[in-house]
Amino acid sequence: MKLTFLGTGTSTGVPQMRCNCNVCTSSDSHDKRLRCSAILQPEEGKPGILIDCGPDFRTQMLREDCPDISCAVLTHSHYDHVGGIDDLRPYSYAVPGEHFPLYCRADVAADLRARVPYCFSEAPYPGVPQFDLRVVEPYKPFMLEYAPGHSMEVLPLEVIHGRLPILGYRFGNFAYITDASVVPPATIEALRGVDTLVINALRHEPHFSHLNLSQALDVIKLTEPRQAWLTHFSHQIGLHSELEKQLPENVFPASDRRQIIIPDDKRLDNGNKNHLP
Ligand SMILES: [Zn+2]
Ligand SMILES: [Zn+2]
Structure with missing residues (x-):
C-alpha cells in the first residue's frame, strides 16, 4: 500500500494568515502545510481511497496531477475535513450512473445533507456532484471496494475530538x-x-480538542507500530527541520506530498491478502 499526504496542517493551515512567526515565514517547503487529508492506494495501478476532503482538496489534487480515487472515508464533518466536498464533482461521474461513495458516521452524513443539500436533491442541478453516503460505525468492519472486484476490510475506530466522537x-x-x-x-x-x-x-x-506531541507519543508507545507519522500540525509545532530531531527513532513528522510505503500484512499472505483475518 502507498500513502500520500495531501495536507498535514491544522484547520488554519501553515502558514497561518497574518502570522509572522519563524514557521509561517519559513522558506522550507516542509513548513507549508495545507489542510489535513491523504490518499491510500491499496494496490499499484488501482484507484486510491481519499481520507477526508478539506477545503484545499482541489489544490492538493492538481498538485499531485489528479490521481485516481474511487471513494472517500471521512473522519468528521468539521470544515477542514469536508470543506472540499463540492470539488469531488470530476470524480463523482467516473462511472456513469454511479455516485461517489462517502463512508462516514451517521452524524456526518446528516451534516453533509444539510451543508450541500443540492447534492442530495431528488432532481439535482446538472453537474453537481452525486454522492452515495454509506454510514459506518466504530468497531464494525466493512468491505470497501476500491476497484471493481478489488476490496479490503476497513475497521472504523472511535476517537474523541474535544467532546465529539x-x-x-x-x-x-x-x-x-x-x-x-x-x-x-x-x-x-x-x-x-x-x-x-x-x-x-x-x-x-496541551489543547482541549487535539493531542499534543507528548500525548501522541504516548499513544504510539502504547500501540507499538513499526513506524508512526505525525500530522495535523499547527505553526506552534515549530520548524519541521527542528521537529525531526526531537522525535524517537520510529516517529516522523509528515509533510505535504510525502509518500510512504506500507508493507502488506504478513498474516494475510494466504491467498486473500487484502482481507483481514
Ligand atoms: Zn482538523
Ligand atoms: Zn505562525
Missing part, C-alpha cells in the same frame, strides 16, 4: 487517526500490531 480508520496494516484528543482503550487495542500509524500532534502545549 469521531472516526479513525484501520486498513489492514495501516491506521489513520486525526483530530483525536483522547484515544479510548478499545481503539488502542484495535491499533496494536499495526505496521504504520498516522496520528495527529497539534503542538507542544
